[in-house]
Amino acid sequence: MILTGEEIKKQVKLGNIHIKPFCEELINPNSYNYRIAPELLEIEEEIIDSKNPYKTKTVWMDQQSGFMLKPHRLYLAKTYEEIGSREFVTILIGRSSVGRLGLFLQITADLGHVGCQHCWTLELKVVQPLIIYPFMKIGQVGFWINYGSKNKKYSGEYGKYSIPYPSKLYKELNK
Amino acid sequence: MILTGKKIKEEVKKGKIVIDPFDESKINPNSYDFRLFNKIKIYKERILDVKKVNEAEEVEIPPSGFVLKQDVLYLGCTVEIMGSNFYVPIIRGRSSTARLGIFIHITADLIDIGSINRWTLMMHAVQPVKIYPYMLIGQVTFWVPKGKITLYKGKYQGSKKPMSSLAYKDFERS
Numbered sequence: 561m562i563l564t565g566e567e568i569k570k571q572v573k574l575g576n577i578h579i580k581p582f583c584e585e586l587i588n589p590n591s592y593n594y595r596i597a598p599e600l601l602e603i604e605e606e607i608i609d610s611k612n613p614y615k616t617k618t619v620w621m622d623q624q625s626g627f628m629l630k631p632h633r634l635y636l637a638k639t640y641e642e643i644g645s646r647e648f649v650t651i652l653i654g655r656s657s658v659g660r661l662g663l664f665l666q667i668t669a670d671l672g673h674v675g676c677q678h679c680w681t682l683e684l685k686v687v688q689p690l691i692i693y694p695f696m697k698i699g700q701v702g703f704w705i706n707y708g709s710k711n712k713k714y715s716g717e718y719g720k721y722s723i724p725y726p727s728k729l730y731k732e733l734n735k
Numbered sequence: 736m737i738l739t740g741k742k743i744k745e746e747v748k749k750g751k752i753v754i755d756p757f758d759e760s761k762i763n764p765n766s767y768d769f770r771l772f773n774k775i776k777i778y779k780e781r782i783l784d785v786k787k788v789n790e791a792e793e794v795e796i797p798p799s800g801f802v803l804k805q806d807v808l809y810l811g812c813t814v815e816i817m818g819s820n821f822y823v824p825i826i827r828g829r830s831s832t833a834r835l836g837i838f839i840h841i842t843a844d845l846i847d848i849g850s851i852n853r854w855t856l857m858m859h860a861v862q863p864v865k866i867y868p869y870m871l872i873g874q875v876t877f878w879v880p881k882g883k884i885t886l887y888k889g890k891y892q893g894s895k896k897p898m899s900s901l902a903y904k905d906f907e908r909s
Binding site: 561562563564565566567568570588589590591626628631653654655656657658659660661662663664665666670687688689690691692693696697699700702705 | 736778781782783784785786789806807808810823840841842843844845847848849850855857859878879880881882883884885886887891898899900901902905906
């Protein structure tokens with residue numbers, strides 16, 4: 561079952577959902593809108609090798625002029641808010657207003673882990689060049705009820721970071 | 736919880752799910768297949784800006800088909816007017832269209848409860864691909880919500896054709 565907006569608000573108040581800062585006007589009928597932080601990572605490799613770390617460059621989006629995302633490139637960004645829950649499963653989605661401009665917010669990896677509370681990394685990709693702005697409402701997160709007994713705390717690799725975080729797949733491949 | 740095909744049919748009959756026109760043969764085990772309307776929108780400018788009104792041109796998809804190019808964003812819409820005040824719809828592609836490399840939404844699969852209209856599809860092709868009007872293009876699933884329901888009253892309510900982004904309205908207050 562997916563939580564309605566009213567239920568999300570209730571669970572935030574009960575402390576079962578963590579959204580910080582939380583703003584009631586960002587609630588939708590069945591999700592919560594998150595904003596984008598000003599910091600982006602550009603990937604400075606023509607060919608990414610999954611077995612090796614890749615070079616990145618941090619850029620800061622300008623409030624006035626924004627930042628132009630180019631097609632055929634991957635950018636890593638992050639949510640302005642810390643988001644997570646120890647009770648519910650989070651699913652990271654885009655907003656239709658942004659999808660209608662051809663911006664992907666994640667690359668087929670929408671499922672968040674229960675217990676993970678941090679600023680989420682977003683995988684940005686555009687179809688046509690698109691200018692975006694820091695702190696704009698960029699996507700939404702849905703909360704789902706678990707079925708079954710829950711694991712101990714999430715102990716994954718990325719949950720402790722609140723910066724756009726590059727892939728660590730190379731660690732797995734080099735084991 | 737996700738509704739089964741049988742439950743979708745039952746709820747359409749009771750009026751708790753709107754799918755208009757509704758055709759029983761398009762029910763799947765857990766979803767309903769929807770079709771592509773014959774109108775498509777293409778932005779006039781190559782560079783888009785979330786803060787601006789991005790003008791778009793409406794084109795009719797002829798019966799002979801229309802080629803989607805890579806690197807161009809197309810906004811289509813469903814033939815069916817769909818939605819529910821009781822369940823949360825989530826749209827997805829059909830595996831048959833995905834196997835042709837067609838994206839039908841861009842990370843925006845969740846439909847607000849109470850949003851009843853011809854849903855806009857955000858179309859993007861990995862390789863050039865020809866599409867045809869009224870072809871089966873995607874599927875919708877329905878999910879049970881938990882909590883008090885507040886219905887959608889947003890800016891796209893009542894759409895009858897592809898709607899380009901109204902994201903610029905988010906900046907009007909600031």
